[in-house]
Structures are given as structure tokens and as C-alpha cells.
Amino acid sequence: MQNIKHMMGNNKEFDRLLYELDGRDDPQYGGIVGKVDIIECVSYSDSKWFEGPWGFVLNNAQSLSFLPVKGKLKFFETDYPDLAKSLNCK
Numbered sequence: 001m002q003n004i005k006h007m008m009g010n011n012k013e014f015d016r017l018l019y020e021l022d023g024r025d026d027p028q029y030g031g032i033v034g035k036v037d038i039i040e041c042v043s044y045s046d047s048k049w050f051e052g053p054w055g056f057v058l059n060n061a062q063s064l065s066f067l068p069v070k071g072k073l074k075f076f077e078t079d080y081p082d083l084a085k086s087l088n089c090k
Contacts, residue, residue, distance in 0.1 A: 032067040032078065036060060 040057040044050075069078050 028066050030071055031069050032064060032080075032083075034061060034063045036062070 036058045037060045038056045039059045042050075042055055042057055043053060045055060045057070047055075049055075067078075067080060067083070069080075
């Protein structure tokens with residue numbers, strides 16, 4: 001899943017695609033499922049996932065085992081303080 005271009009937003013079609021790629025019939029909600037590098041913030045994209053006016057260009061996506069986390073708006077810290085360090089996140 002290199003160079004995934006998905007723009008943040010509520011997109012049920014994208015969710016369905018992720019479940020198909022993952023091969024699961026029972027989607028889990030409310031957790032961390034992977035990590036990715038945000039390499040750019042754009043105001044335009046040819047991607048069918050772009051819903052504007054702004055979006056992130058993502059790279060180096062890696063799936064992780066599901067870690068339950070209560071969601072919040074925007075970027076936030078998790079209850080897994082050593083997670084970023086163990087994943088070599090910047």
C-alpha cells in the first residue's frame with residue numbers, strides 16, 4: 001500500500017475498500033489499525049478519495065494489530081505512551 005493518497009474525512013466507500021483489502025468480514029471500530037507517513041498537505045488532488053478543501057498525501061502505510069483507542073477530533077495522544085517509540089515514529 002505504498003503511496004496511498006487518501007484524504008481525511010467520513011468516506012464509507014474507503015472503509016469498505018479497507019475491509020476488502022484486509023480480508024475481514026467483521027470491521028472493528030474505535031482503534032489504531034496502522035501507521036503512515038504524512039508527506040504533504042494539499043489543496044487539490046486527482047485522487048477519487050479527495051473531498052477537499054485540504055487533504056494529506058500519505059506514504060509508507062503499515063498495518064498493525066488492532067489497538068482499541070477512543071477516537072477524538074484532530075491529532076491526539078493515545079493511552080499507549082510507548083507505541084510511537086516502538087514503531088520508530090518521529
